[in-house]
Amino acid sequence: MNLAITILVAIAIASIIGTLLQQNQPYQDYIIKFGPFWHEVFENLGLYDVYGVWWFIVLLSFLLLTTSVCVVRNSPHMLRDMRNFRLKAARNSLRAFHNKAEWQLATDRDSVLQDVTSHMHAEGYRTRSKEYDDHTLISSMRGGFNRLGYVFTHIGIVIVCVGSLVMFNVPLKYAMFSGEVKIETDNTLPASKVPEHSVLNADNSSFRGSVSISEGQSANLVFLNVADGFLIQELPFEIELKDFRIEHYETGQPKSFESDLILYDDDLDEPLKQTIAVNYPLFYKDYAIYQASFNDGGTELSLKAWPLRDSKLKTLEMKGAVFGKIPLSDNDEKFVIELTDFRKFNINPVEGEDKKFKNLGPSFSFKVRDSLGQAREYVNYMSPVVQEGNLYLLSGMRESVADPFRYLYIPADKNGSVQRFMQFYANIQDNKKTDKAIRETVANLIGGLEAEQQKQIAEGMFQTTQRLLNLFISGGFTAISAHIEKNVPIDKRQAAAETYLDILRQTLGTAYISLLGEEGVDLEQDISDADSVFFDETINALGSIHAYGAPFYLEMKDFEHIQAAGLQIARAPGKGVIVLGCVLLIVGIFIMFYIQQKRCWVWVGKQVDSDEVEVIFAGTSNRNERDFAQDFSSLKERLGHRLGVPATNGQE
Secondary structure, eight states: OHHHHHHHHHHHHHHHHHHHSOOSOOHHHHHHHHHHHHHHHHHHHTGGGGGGSHHHHHHHHHHHHHHHHHHHHHHHHHHHHHHOOOTTOOHHHHHTOSEEEEEEESSOHHHHHHHHHHHHHHTTOEEEEEEOSSEEEEEEEESGGGHHHHHHHHHHHHHHHHHHHHHTTHHHHHHHHHTSSOOBOOTTSOGGGSOGGGEEOTTOOOEEEEEEEETTOEEEEEEEEETTEEEEEEEEEEEEEEEEEEEEOTTSOEEEEEEEEEEEOTTSSSOEEEEEETTBOEEETTEEEEEEEEEEOOOEEEEEEEESSOTTSOOEEEEEETTOEEEEEETTEEEEEEEEEEESOOEEEEOSSSOEEEEOOOEEEEEEEETTSOEEEEEEESSOEEETTEEEEEEEEESSTTSOOEEEEEEOOTTSOSHHHHHHHHHTTOHHHHHHHHHHHHHHHSTTSOHHHHHHHHHHHHHHHHHHHHHHHHHHHHHHHHHHHHHSOGGGHHHHHHHHHHHHHHHHHHHHHHHHHHHTOOTTSOOOHHHHHHHHHHHHHHTTGGGSOOSEEEEEEEEEOOEEEEEEEEEOTTHHHHHHHHHHHHHHHHHHHHOOOEEEEEEEEEOTTSSSEEEEEEEEESSOHHHHHHHHHHHHHHHHHHTTOOTTTOBO
16 A cells, blocks of 8 residues: 555656646757756656656556556455355354444344344345344345445556556657657758658557648648657648637737638548637547647738848848748848748737727748858837837847847838838938038038138048048947047047037938938928937937848838648547546545445344343444444434333443
8 A cells, every 4th residue: 555655646746747847848948948957857857758758657557557456356355245244243243342232122033033124224224134043143234335436446547547558659659769760850841851760650549749730721740749859740631721710808818719620531521621719629530639829820921121231232122921031132241031920910008097008010020140040030010109209110139039129219201111211321321422411511510710721621520520420320329439438538538429429410410401302391491390300219220220230121011911720639549548547536436435334233032041032233334433333323222212122221
């Protein structure tokens, strides 16, 4: 018993770990969650696949073996004990019972036997009797099938263990251990390129895997996450996703999502059509198809690439799809745009008197990978958002998945477009246009000086302003600050910074006015407040655009949304066996705890020197003796009353 309890506790603890710790996830997820040290510890203990690790299977197998031996050895004895009324109880042994009563009755023995038998039947006891030379023994029993509780409980454990071993797919574990089946670790391989030793045929008895199917597409396989890689499981049928629908709460969280599936199988007269949702799976043969998740299914995007490093490059119109790649070049440098995700809705909280939520519109995520393989991740929003009354186009950037996104706020023009900002940025990179703006700025700054002085300092100021503008374009305000710290004495840095920024602002202002003229704005009128705010926000954005890291800004012009359903497909032939075992286990425990086996004996015989009939009534129970003592006392009183025993004549 101690060994059995120890094994059960060990299995219970392992099962709790397997329930709380999500199993068979990519190792990278575990490393991020636990860190390298604990990841290695948990991996060596097999906690990422508790139900398939060797020590858990050994514990389960040993529990199965020992419990089966107990059932085989003890069940026949217990079944016989259920039918055994123990009709060999002797007079003296009954008198030694703790629960007993003795009476001497002035009546005939046959009537006593008849009354005792009738009364015990009325109390719910089954009876048997046996005649001896000088007495008759009546044995009665109630709750005899209490012993079935032991049998059912242990058989239930055996059945659960058998079903669990079937579910754990021990043959597959052995094939992986022997090297017949090998885990594929290259997650970039398409299913068609995966080696045969990593593909399981449709005869595999038990598995649980997942597959993502885009709308209008179909699949006849699933992916099984195993250790640091995966296996491919073939299916004997094909599943097509006809349509996918999703509803959201006001907070943006998914409210419900469902998929319209079509299942094709040669065994079907016509394809099986069914809509599945969370908690409403499709059951077919011994397979279960669950709605597990959703993601993008390869949304098609129409993009416009605005150059950020070279104004001579033209904007590019291009098309791509999520999970696809687009090659780009910036002069001699090659880049690859990897489109990673698309979100149609971005619902964020808006703080105010009451907390409300606002949809920021569609966004798409992508990576810009250079020729060395290094990549930065970006997320760009299609529609401008309102911040403090102004419109901005948001573009987030981060260098690793562990970092939060840092956002570039690009001011949008009156049409909600990035057109004006990009045109201004291109203009200040155009040497001809900047030279003109610089000369106008210098002329305004030295206009009050004499002609000779203007001639002496004009060229120097032109070069200084040109250098200042180039610093700003290449490194923003950070580059200007670094230049001042390097070349200006400490006591003059504050004044130099103010002068430089004033010159820079006037130069950029001159270039901005020229841009407004190109757009057809009447320059004889004062510049509107909206145009002034746009200029200020443009300067702020240009001051940090050098850290953006991408050679292009990608603007999403249009999209065709394609969704995908994440399906989880399981084959569990041992599930019914486990359910049967659990039912037997519950029934067995209920019988053992709530049904009490009670045995009573009545010894009836003539006294040696008297015509009175001697009656000895005794009883016992297999447990809860205190409760049985109270029941026996009540039973004794009722039986004594039935036999006509005066209250003063009974003794225990």
